[in-house]
Amino acid sequence: MPKIPVILVGGFLGAGKTTLIQATTEKLTAQGKRIGVVTNDQAANLVDTATLARPGLPIQEVSGGCFCCHFDDLVAAMDRLVEAEAPDVLIGEPVGSCTDISATVLQPMKQLLADRYEVAPFSVLVGATRLQDALGKGDGHRFPENVIYIYRKQLEEADVIVLNKADLLLSCELASLEDSLRREFPQAMVMTISALKGTGVDVWLHHVLSASGSGRTITEMDYELYADGEAALGWLNAAVQLQGGQETDWKSLCQNFMQEMQREFREAAGEIAHLKLHLNVGGSTVTANLTGNREETSIRGEIEETTPEARLLVNVRANIDPARLRSTTEKCLQKVTGETIQLVVDDLRSFAPARPEPTHRFEKVV
Numbered sequence: 001m002p003k004i005p006v007i008l009v010g011g012f013l014g015a016g017k018t019t020l021i022q023a024t025t026e027k028l029t030a031q032g033k034r035i036g037v038v039t040n041d042q043a044a045n046l047v048d049t050a051t052l053a054r055p056g057l058p059i060q061e062v063s064g065g066c067f068c069c070h071f072d073d074l075v076a077a078m079d080r081l082v083e084a085e086a087p088d089v090l091i092g093e094p095v096g097s098c099t100d101i102s103a104t105v106l107q108p109m110k111q112l113l114a115d116r117y118e119v120a121p122f123s124v125l126v127g128a129t130r131l132q133d134a135l136g137k138g139d140g141h142r143f144p145e146n147v148i149y150i151y152r153k154q155l156e157e158a159d160v161i162v163l164n165k166a167d168l169l170l171s172c173e174l175a176s177l178e179d180s181l182r183r184e185f186p187q188a189m190v191m192t193i194s195a196l197k198g199t200g201v202d203v204w205l206h207h208v209l210s211a212s213g214s215g216r217t218i219t220e221m222d223y224e225l226y227a228d229g230e231a232a233l234g235w236l237n238a239a240v241q242l243q244g245g246q247e248t249d250w251k252s253l254c255q256n257f258m259q260e261m262q263r264e265f266r267e268a269a270g271e272i273a274h275l276k277l278h279l280n281v282g283g284s285t286v287t288a289n290l291t292g293n294r295e296e297t298s299i300r301g302e303i304e305e306t307t308p309e310a311r312l313l314v315n316v317r318a319n320i321d322p323a324r325l326r327s328t329t330e331k332c333l334q335k336v337t338g339e340t341i342q343l344v345v346d347d348l349r350s351f352a353p354a355r356p357e358p359t360h361r362f363e364k365v366v
Helices: 017-030 047-052 071-085 101-112 128-134 145-156 171-184 201-210 223-231 250-268 322-337
Strands: 004-011 035-041 059-063 089-092 117-119 123-127 160-164 189-192 234-243 271-281 284-290 298-300 309-319 342-351
Touching: 004 017, 004 101, 004 201, 017 035, 017 047, 017 089, 017 201, 035 047, 035 071, 047 059, 047 271, 047 284, 047 309, 059 071, 071 089, 071 101, 101 117, 123 128, 123 145, 128 145, 128 160, 128 171, 145 223, 160 171, 160 201, 171 189, 189 201, 234 322, 250 271, 250 284, 250 298, 250 309, 250 322, 309 322, 322 342
Parallel strands: 004 089, 004 117, 004 123, 035 059, 035 089, 123 160, 160 189
Antiparallel strands: 234 309, 234 342, 271 284, 271 309, 284 298
């Protein structure tokens, strides 16, 4: 039987991985191909899984840690998709704070699963604005150096660096960033896209499905610094039931919550890496994303039929203490719901990621 292509889309928190995967699944489905997706997070109630969910798109989720530390769970998820859905292509999205993917995921897949899977060139997405800061071209790093270490290591191991959100910068700014990426990370092909607008996605997709050579680079890793960088990030996943009235403006509630969270983080001097929510009201959905204290909130979707009940998922990744992250999130939820909307928290977890302990780590490219 032919091997199934596996596309892994990595990159730092807020780079636009889920948006690219959504665009990719839509394009491949339109071509008559069957797609399976594996999402990944440190805890359950993942906004990405809810965002990608649609009829005809089977999704498996690996939670409780990154692909590298749950390699066997990743393989089991892929195998379940193959057995149940017979997909033509599999797509995986590693945790945004994870690096060393080449040594801990790509090489093991190439050696241990070569009989049934063909690993595509590893793509690492970068958002144009955050990249400017990481390369010293912005107005200063908004994250500590141990977090920037993770960011740069992701770029060092990429087969393809995908400069995303091209629609937010001028052509001269994009050209400067492309030159910097090619100069500092010469092992990788550099491509520019806008996943949201669809610009350049077809070219990228054709490349990863046709080019050979995955995981061509294994970087030197300081796991103490890597662990410190992950531990510097507070992590929160929450699932909330809301009971309002027939006239509740659910979309405005989402917008207000994002604004309150951004204001709180500005005052606390804690930097948002990625704040995202998914609201489901009677089958209609709203998603919102915020990738920094100074960025604009992106909110998509419409509530087609107002009902008094809603389910809200909130995911926050930020440079802030987990306890303060929890209290800030709870405060903002209480503020935007007020006395008119009943709020019941089904699950809320706030923590710092544990030290990465990969299942495998290859020293050489296979």
